[in-house]
Amino acid sequence: MDIFTGLINGFSIALTGTNILFCFLGALIGTAIGVLPGLGPAATIALLLPMTYVIGSPVTAIIMMAGIYYGAMYGGSTTSILLNLPGEAASVVTCIDGYQMAKKGRAGAALGIAAIGSFIAGTVAVVGLTFFAPPLAEFALDFGPPEYFALTTLGLLLAVTLSGGSIIKGLIILFVGLLLAMVGLDPISGKIRFTFGSIVLQGGFDFVTLAMGVFGLGEILYNLESTLKTEIVTTKIGKVFPTLKDWADSRWAIFRGSVIGFFVGIIPGGGAVISSLASYAVEKKYSRHPEEFGHGAIQGVAGPESANNAASSSSFIPLLTLGIPGNAAIAMIFAALMIQGITPGPFLVAEHPDLFWGVIASMYIGNAMLLVLNLPMVGIWVQMLRVPYGILAPIIVLFTTVGVYSVQNQIFDIYSMLFFAALGYGMRKLNFDPAPLPLAFVLGPMVERSLRQSLLISGGDLTIFVSRPISGTLIAIFVLLIVGQTGFFIKRKRRGKKTPAT
């Protein structure tokens, strides 16, 4: 079945009443859990898995679950922008400029451009999926441990350079993040590290706990000190929707973000996180006003938001074409398919064309639905910022606490969240930017595991990283970036030394 016939067949399936309803339901649930801290798309899909046998048609079930998954990406940006609370690692980058925009009264523009960018990116990704899925999936398989090491180390470098302020401070926070990530079991040998005998810590810290603690509670604790502020927004809330100028400023960011997110998202593992990082770095580089980044540059929201949405759509590619799940949420969808007796893989298109094309067609529809869902909501969300901080802050504390507890039903998580809150407060007091922390926490274990796996494979030979084409290229980019940064550093210092002499 060639592509166009398949797609038309797919739309005829996706546009039935039941499937449209379930697509909408999935998008709605996804947005809701994306906004609420704690419950993520993986856990939600897991909860709803038993529904798949009752629904009857597997296509309908998968359509809904796919909707939940990419819907969550749309919702995640809302709390990042409004409250500086990243729901997922992929939303951390959005916090950086998004929250600053909200503080300046431009929350509406940020939310709006995030929704629009996400829609465009999602659609671009689905188009890419439609036409280029199989060869791209094979490309994803070429990523072995050395490639993952190169990619995630590059991600760490990007995480450091993103933080406004001094590189040294960024590095310190990065290493704190890496240290926190090491608590728990060693990924290669299974040895227990840094748990001080505690059984609960054997699983390590949880990302949601860290994010809610450092960003949510930490910020609130810090704000408690300034009694002058009564609202998050210090200036008047201006126009609620993005202006034409915003669109003109952002459209290239959206386009670049979509492309970056699409390709990087195919790689199982850190796809969405790294794509948002890469997009931010690219936008900063291409911008005519790079100093604006970190203080509310709209490209800093448009780019990463588009990237992470494109990545969430392209992460379906390895699943549908190779039968390889790229992350926890996709793994749930994989389980749902297996239970129905459908084995995802290269034969999926041939054996179950209805399912394959039906789901792809529904993704076009789902993205459109999400845009329609989210854009009008922008006005309502923005009103939330008008709530006096004295009322908003306790509500945030309540939601984050419940959300954190809901992840594993362990009281210990609440205690660790308080620990992270103290950490976040301390960081802000000492003028450290917390953004590299969650990124290092997520990427660090990947770096360690892939490094050790690569060395096991090569027998200790370090040249494995440069002798392979993909990892070699990525390492080269890494080295170039470092050289560029240090060169810049030295130039600035020299210039500083010259002026007193003249």
Added chain:
Amino acid sequence: MTKMRKVTLFLTLALVAMLMAGGLCFGAEKYPTKPIQVIVPFTAGGSSDLTARTVEKFWTKYSPQPMLIVNKPGAGGVLGEEFVVRSKPDGYILYVGQGSGHDLVMPHLQKMPFDPMKDIAPVARLSIHSIVICVSGKSPIKSMKDLIDYANKGNKITAAVSTAAGSVDLVMRAIAKRANIPITTVPFAGGADSTTALAGGHLVIGGGHPSEVMPHIKAGRFRAIGVALDRRDPTLPNVPTLKEQGIDVATWGSVKGVAAPLGTPPEIIEYLSSTLKKVCEDAEFKKAMASISQPIDYLNTKDWTAFMQRAYKDYGDLIKELDIKI
């Protein structure tokens, strides 16, 4: 103000309805009177998870209350099992996945927060399946003999294994010892992760459960060159066992058992065990399990307990022989 009153009224009614629904569960009714939580200590999509979910699908045919599958991955299966060990033995928390590496292998290698042989009550065994040794479809290696020749020519053999000191890791090391060739095992974050890496051709061989490797074998990305069991695996009838190829390695493979917290009343355990037996004999269930390449091999409580003891001892002996330490 009327709107507020309406909202309050609605909320109160909803609250009352919820309380009543909860209250209806009271009474000395026969077990089970509410849904049973089933803990799977691994992530979704893995063989334990799929087995549990397939059981759950057919469970309601034979039991008035459904099962609720909860994934609690972490520490190679230890965290999930520990949760069950410390739960109330009221029959409403079960554990699927007993008999995996963390029960039979890990206790010999590192300190566990509980004793999997003593601190939990076995209920029944559902399935047992082999570890399938595979190579990349593009590889020239077609049998274990080819692998040994390959190694003897001085080539390095890297093996993708699901987790450190897991069942696949043990099989690989046992092969290395018994066939006298060096194999470097490279652990990954689970079965799916390791089979993906093998599919990309980044390692020489790999091992996994039939449900994990079957899609890749069908797609031609993998070639199965051996199974680590005493007899051939029925889902892979053309793949010879390692013993047939002259390598004396046969393990218990991956065992899927069900357990309950210690102290669960024996009538409840008997109910669970016999209901699971009915599920295992259901024709539709058999079909479903076949589609996920999971053979059905039921054992009742007594036999399962005995099996666990035997398998635990065998693995202990194997580990001592292979001199594996963490």
